[in-house]
Amino acid sequence: MGWARAAVGLVAVMAAGALLVSGGHEADPETPAGLPGMPPPFLGVAVLGDGGLAAAVDAYGNVVDLRPGPAGRALIDNPADRQAAGTVDPETGIQVWVRVGGGPAKPMWEADSIRQRYLPGTNVLRTDAWFGERRVVIEQAALGGQLAVVARGDSAVALRVHGGGATLTQDPRVLAAAAAADGRWLDRARPLGPGAPEWAREMYERSLLVLHALTDSRSGAVAAGARDGWAYVWPRDASAAAIAFAAAGYRAEAERVTRFLLGLGIEQAARFHGDGSPVAGRAAQGDAIGWVGAASEAAGIIGSSKHAARILAGGQPIPWRDRADYWEGEPGEYLGNAIASGEPAVDLLYEGQSQARLLRQPSEPDSGLDSAAAWAVRPFSQPRLYPAARATLARLVAQGTPYGITPGEGWPGGEDPWSAPTAWTAWSLAALGERRQALRLMSALRRSATPAGDLPERVDARTGIPRSTTPLAWSHAFAILALRELWPG
Numbered sequence: 001m002g003w004a005r006a007a008v009g010l011v012a013v014m015a016a017g018a019l020l021v022s023g024g025h026e027a028d029p030e031t032p033a034g035l036p037g038m039p040p041p042f043l044g045v046a047v048l049g050d051g052g053l054a055a056a057v058d059a060y061g062n063v064v065d066l067r068p069g070p071a072g073r074a075l076i077d078n079p080a081d082r083q084a085a086g087t088v089d090p091e092t093g094i095q096v097w098v099r100v101g102g103g104p105a106k107p108m109w110e111a112d113s114i115r116q117r118y119l120p121g122t123n124v125l126r127t128d129a130w131f132g133e134r135r136v137v138i139e140q141a142a143l144g145g146q147l148a149v150v151a152r153g154d155s156a157v158a159l160r161v162h163g164g165g166a167t168l169t170q171d172p173r174v175l176a177a178a179a180a181a182d183g184r185w186l187d188r189a190r191p192l193g194p195g196a197p198e199w200a201r202e203m204y205e206r207s208l209l210v211l212h213a214l215t216d217s218r219s220g221a222v223a224a225g226a227r228d229g230w231a232y233v234w235p236r237d238a239s240a241a242a243i244a245f246a247a248a249g250y251r252a253e254a255e256r257v258t259r260f261l262l263g264l265g266i267e268q269a270a271r272f273h274g275d276g277s278p279v280a281g282r283a284a285q286g287d288a289i290g291w292v293g294a295a296s297e298a299a300g301i302i303g304s305s306k307h308a309a310r311i312l313a314g315g316q317p318i319p320w321r322d323r324a325d326y327w328e329g330e331p332g333e334y335l336g337n338a339i340a341s342g343e344p345a346v347d348l349l350y351e352g353q354s355q356a357r358l359l360r361q362p363s364e365p366d367s368g369l370d371s372a373a374a375w376a377v378r379p380f381s382q383p384r385l386y387p388a389a390r391a392t393l394a395r396l397v398a399q400g401t402p403y404g405i406t407p408g409e410g411w412p413g414g415e416d417p418w419s420a421p422t423a424w425t426a427w428s429l430a431a432l433g434e435r436r437q438a439l440r441l442m443s444a445l446r447r448s449a450t451p452a453g454d455l456p457e458r459v460d461a462r463t464g465i466p467r468s469t470t471p472l473a474w475s476h477a478f479a480i481l482a483l484r485e486l487w488p489g
């Protein structure tokens with residue numbers, strides 16, 4: 001594997017085959033060490049795209065996931081289990097290497113410091129790296145089927161390519177075209193109302209642009225994230241994106257996403273490929289029909305979410321019992337599934353008795369409070385549950401971290417906060433008039449976001465460093481909805 005020297009501002013491309021070694025052996029590769037206080041290489045922290053080609057970029061400017069469509073097949077082999085285990089092969093993805101002052105070529109993760117951000121109002125990403133006093137600037141965008149990587153600075157820059165299949169270009173005109181197209185798309189958005197601070201407007205725009213990148217512009221398939229294991233369509237996640245699109249004024253996008261969902265065999269699986277086929281391994285979850293019903297109402301396709309849900313259920317009671325919920329564990333009778341399925345399901349769950357707070361499984365007192373209590377306020381409004389939802393959410397917020405909350409008290413996945421429950425809780429608290437608590441959670445989201453503004457699925461509870469898929473479409477959808485609830489316009 002070699003690299004090619006190039007003049008300043010010119011990217012040279014060398015092709016090579018990626019090597020992967022099976023896990024669990026001493027011969028396994030090791031993920032290179034990242035810079036202090038930053039995520040490791042090969043974990044995507046930014047997304048490029050306009051609904052066509054989708055690319056994930058790590059904190060060092062390397063393209064670490066690439067797909068012909070947001071929920072399409074991977075063109076770069078970067079397994080999620082390798083990322084979690086720290087055994088990603090160093091020869092992965094499209095890497096930026098730099099030769100400084102005649103010395104040996106170095107990868108960007110050996111820089112002295114890195115700064116990453118999007119050009120304002122676009123999905124064009126800029127990564128600045130300093131090697132001593134020398135500065136390297138990499139700008140990247142995905143436009144249609146093209147991936148543009150343009151280098152600027154005072155050092156020779158090259159790319160090492162492992163995998164791929166898209167049209168790779170170094171033409172800065174593609175960057176300009178992508179920025180202009182993003183701007184035109186963003187101009188269609190319904191703005192936040194008067195009084196929204198600058199940080200809120202920036203989060204709103206970034207969240208819309210994330211959904212733009214992760215939503216197939218032709219089919220309406222919404223990928224949960226640009227990463228192995230997440231580049232699928234979950235009915236729940238995609239429905240939230242459709243509701244957010246509708247709230248922000250993107251009626252055509254909301255309708256396209258919802259029609260894709262209505263065309264799925266929702267009962268066949270928990271998640272789907274971008275072509276609509278089911279992904280094996282997980283049975284349908286108990287909240288899917290309710291969420292697609294809510295999306296149908298928001299998109300104006302079917303008059304009410306209850307009517308849509310009845311149609312999807314074939315006129316029968318919604319099958320929410322003995323199914324997994326959004327925690328994706330064992331089947332059971334869970335709060336979130338019941339709320340998404342309507343008041344009769346909640347009555348069955350609680351046997352018609354009123355509750356002071358809302359447990360995940362009423363039959364198991366140790367199951368703890370569940371942040372899905374927020375869904376009883378938005379989007380599945382059930383006013384008689386508002387007092388219990390308010391008390392439940394207040395307690396979960398009080399137990400939270402500076403970076404947000406976990407899905408619930410009984411959450412088995414550790415103490416790391418998750419951005420989606422943090423955002424949906426802020427949305428519902430704002431709807432309940434609990435503005436101070438909602439703003440507290442929005443501040444936590446701001447702290448958990450990457451420097452470029454993308455929301456990780458979860459972050460380290462102590463450092464705020466991303467620990468999983470970044471950005472997550474679901475989280476950005478709820479951020480849009482919370483911001484619109486706080487500053488309607």
